[in-house]
Amino acid sequence: MSFDLVIKGGTIASACATSKGDVAIKDGKIAAMGLGLEAPNTIDATGKLVLPGGIETHCHIAQESATGAMTADDYHTGSVSAAFGGNTTIVPFAAQHRGQTIPDALKIYDDRAAPNSVLDYSYHLIVTDPTDAAINEDLPAAFQRGITSFKVFMTYDKMIVSDEQFLDILVMARDNGGLTMVHAENNAMIKWMVRRLIERGYDAPKYHAVSHPAVSEVEAVQRGIALASFVEAPLLFVHISTDAGARAVAKARMAGHMIFGETCPQYMFLTAQDLDRPGAEGAKFCCSPPLRDRQTQTDMWRHLNAGSLQLYSSDHAPYRFDATGKLSAGENPPFNRIANGLPGIELRAPLLFSEGVQKGRITLEQFVALTATNAARLFGMGDRKGTIAVGYDADIAIWDPAMRRQVTAAALHDNMDYTPFEGWDITGWPVTVINQGRIIVDGGEMKATAGSGSFIPRKPFDATGFLPPRAPEMADTTNFGAKLF
Ligand code: DUC
Ligand code: ZN
Ligand code: ZN
Numbered sequence: 001m002s003f004d005l006v007i008k009g010g011t012i013a014s015a016c017a018t019s020k021g022d023v024a025i026k027d028g029k030i031a032a033m034g035l036g037l038e039a040p041n042t043i044d045a046t047g048k049l050v051l052p053g054g055i056e057t058h059c060h061i062a063q064e065s066a067t068g069a070m071t072a073d074d075y076h077t078g079s080v081s082a083a084f085g086g087n088t089t090i091v092p093f094a095a096q097h098r099g100q101t102i103p104d105a106l107k108i109y110d111d112r113a114a115p116n117s118v119l120d121y122s123y124h125l126i127v128t129d130p131t132d133a134a135i136n137e138d139l140p141a142a143f144q145r146g147i148t149s150f151k152v153f154m155t156y157d158k159m160i161v162s163d164e165q166f167l168d169i170l171v172m173a174r175d176n177g178g179l180t181m182v183h184a185e186n187n188a189m190i191k192w193m194v195r196r197l198i199e200r201g202y203d204a205p206k207y208h209a210v211s212h213p214a215v216s217e218v219e220a221v222q223r224g225i226a227l228a229s230f231v232e233a234p235l236l237f238v239h240i241s242t243d244a245g246a247r248a249v250a251k252a253r254m255a256g257h258m259i260f261g262e263t264c265p266q267y268m269f270l271t272a273q274d275l276d277r278p279g280a281e282g283a284k285f286c287c288s289p290p291l292r293d294r295q296t297q298t299d300m301w302r303h304l305n306a307g308s309l310q311l312y313s314s315d316h317a318p319y320r321f322d323a324t325g326k327l328s329a330g331e332n333p334p335f336n337r338i339a340n341g342l343p344g345i346e347l348r349a350p351l352l353f354s355e356g357v358q359k360g361r362i363t364l365e366q367f368v369a370l371t372a373t374n375a376a377r378l379f380g381m382g383d384r385k386g387t388i389a390v391g392y393d394a395d396i397a398i399w400d401p402a403m404r405r406q407v408t409a410a411a412l413h414d415n416m417d418y419t420p421f422e423g424w425d426i427t428g429w430p431v432t433v434i435n436q437g438r439i440i441v442d443g444g445e446m447k448a449t450a451g452s453g454s455f456i457p458r459k460p461f462d463a464t465g466f467l468p469p470r471a472p473e474m475a476d477t478t479n480f481g482a483k484l485f
Contacts, residue, residue: 010022015372022037023050051367052395054088054397057313060093079118085350091123093126120393121454127151127152139169148177152182209275214242246299265352280332305366315341322417344419350429397434406425408422436454
């Protein structure tokens with residue numbers, strides 16, 4: 001067989017093994033792996049790591065928040081930045097706003113993504129208006145189209161779903177092959193804290209963290225687990241920021257429930273002290289859930305290592321440090337009027353590699369699982385993405401493990417005017433990125449044109465490989481929530 005391209009002599013890693021050899025690509029697929037493969041076009045990967053392209057499944061691109069602020073990145077800048085960070089697939093959110101139908105929301109995001117993305121893409125829906133039609137007709141129709149995951153909120157007045165609505169949603173997703181994702185924070189606790197802090201004049205950015213106490217996440221995670229396990233539905237907790245939240249996820253998994261969890265770089269590399277920078281600088285570090293403390297950083301490494309959390313995502317939510325973003329309520333905005341979110345799509349994988357693999361906190365195989373394989377499998381792409389194997393999409397990031405660079409906002413490729421990781425020294429960067437056989441990034445340059453990425457229809461949710469099948473004797477015969485509906 002003649003190949004289009006051979007990547008020669010690299011160290012090839014998957015989620016479970018590492019070996020040396022060549023990878024041959026033909027028609028956008030991995031066509032062969034072995035030694036001595038040849039093609040007219042070759043890339044010498046001697047001394048380099050040949051890894052599955054990253055799959056970034058939590059990012060906000062060209063998305064209006066409930067308060068109307070638009071993210072700084074569109075599908076072009078967002079996907080370009082993701083590509084320079086070693087990613088080949090992105091799954092941002094398509095947000096339904098109240099009063100809007102799900103098909104209308106999807107049309108808006110199709111129009112934003114298709115002409116602009118340089119990488120393969122899909123979306124998770126955000127459901128804020130769970131009408132009967134939305135739950136029983138529009139979401140199943142979206143699943144049929146291959147959009148098999150969606151997010152709901154247990155907080156924010158403009159987005160919150162009630163526990164009763166949540167149960168309807170979980171059962172519908174369970175029965176139709178969907179994966180429900182949830183933002184778990186207790187709305188009442190946060191509103192109560194915000195009101196009291198603001199009334200007393202505590203309005204600086206650092207009070208954002210005070211207003212979102214750890215217990216508000218823990219309460220909501222526990223309640224979410226109770227609701228999902230009651231109806232035996234799968235549920236993924238995004239952006240877990242507390243040890244107790246992650247422990248609750250781990251405990252539910254040990255009991256055999258289809259519960260999954262994600263954490264993000266900000267909870268592993270930053271702390272709430274960053275919110276206490278001079279002037280309004282702390283606004284750059286306002287995200288929800290908020291940054292925590294140094295102990296939480298250690299806890300998150302432990303949970304990723306132990307497998308209690310399966311996903312590590314950027315939660316890239318880029319709002320510039322100007323009147324279009326963080327400072328839309330003025331030069332010194334009160335903490336409750338600062339757009340929530342941090343940028344980080346380009347640094348997600350390099351930070352984990354440098355702080356994790358290079359410093360011996362995780363293995364290279366765990367790095368691959370956390371940046372690509374687990375996301376592919378949980379989000380219905382595990383049959384074609386997230387691993388380097390014959391027949392899979394040729395989605396590959398070639399990393400130079402010895403390359404050292406200091407992070408500056410100016411050198412990143414997003415549309416942001418700051419990075420929370422300014423000045424960080426990172427060792428190990430992707431140097432060549434290939435998506436379905438197309439060279440996207442090479443030699444520090446973007447090679448792909450806007451709109452060259454493809455929409456990826458995803459398969460129904462399948463927990464195989466994450467949880468053991470339940471033996472009949474493990475069935476909970478008292479659980480009528482799961483039995484009757
Ligand atoms: N939730 C997110 O996932 N990202 C930004 C803000 C939020 O509430
Ligand atoms: Zn969220
Ligand atoms: Zn997010």
